[in-house]
Amino acid sequence: NAGVTQTPKFQVLKTGQSMTLQCAQDMNHNSMYWYRQDPGMGLRLIYYSASEGTTDKGEVPNGYNVSRLNKREFSLRLESAAPSQTSVYFCATLGTGEETQYFGPGTRLLVL
């Protein structure tokens, strides 16, 4: 089992470019999350999906969109990247009735 996988691992964008971060899980978990991690700020929730077909905003959703393609996949899209979106992005999952989140390895994004 791969657990939670994220692609790409690293990306450099120019301001205004768009890109999609991919997340996939083989744990059969219902809930999936996108976080960003910045120095001194901890993890901040961007969007989450409690189940297939539903998505909700988290703490810092501006500038992002998400798509829960199916139970396995949850993508994060930056339509017009800005330098303030330079960060490390983590995908996480949570199973129904469970308490522990499982995290992917992260995508490091640099916006110039």
Next chain:
Amino acid sequence: AQSVTQLGSHVSVSEGALVLLRCNYSSSVPPYLFWYVQYPNQGLQLLLKYTTGATLVKGINGFEAEFKKSETSFHLTKPSAHMSDAAEYFCAVSALGSYIPTFGRGTSLIVHP
């Protein structure tokens, strides 16, 4: 509403010394409490958690934490630090039925030889 405060963004200890990372929380309902560890260039992984039952919880790599309701604390300890313990540590809180945990800002543990 729930929140987490981790005292000290950086904690520095010598190898073999006691490790103490502090976490205080606020929650309007009985909390679930977690410590996650993040090694350089990796994702977070669970170190230990408290849900119900025994308030002293043991985790991986010799770490343990005690849930103290009266102090709203869940401090992480390890009797003897090892160089391999150098990492970022995150405290988190959630509640029964909630699938939105709240994370603290993290504490970077530095271990000196």
